[in-house]
Amino acid sequence: MFGHDRAARARSYGVEPREIVRVDEGEETASCNGGGGALGHPLVYLCFEGKASVDCYYCSCRFAKPGYFAGERATAE
Numbered sequence: 001m002f003g004h005d006r007a008a009r010a011r012s013y014g015v016e017p018r019e020i021v022r023v024d025e026g027e028e029t030a031s032c033n034g035g036g037g038a039l040g041h042p043l044v045y046l047c048f049e050g051k052a053s054v055d056c057y058y059c060s061c062r063f064a065k066p067g068y069f070a071g072e073r074a075t076a077e
C-alpha cells in the first residue's frame with residue numbers, strides 16, 4: 001500500500017528477491033554457496049531444526065521441504 005513491500009526492501013539492500021529451493025523431505029541440513037560466481041558466498045550448512053524451511057543468512061535463499069509447500073497452500077494469507 002505504501003510501496004515498501006518486501007521486494008522493494010530486498011532491492012534496497014542490493015540483493016535479489018529470495019529464491020525457494022526444494023529439498024528432500026528427509027534432509028536435516030541444506031548447503032548453500034549462493035550459486036557460486038560473483039553472486040556466491042562461502043559454503044554454509046543450514047539446519048532445518050525440525051522446521052519445513054530454512055533461510056540462508058547470506059543470500060536469503062529459502063530451502064524448503066515438500067511439507068513447506070503443502071503448508072503454504074493450506075495456510076495461504
Ligand SMILES: [Zn+2]
Pocket residue numbers: 032033034041056057058059060061
Ligand atoms: Zn546462500
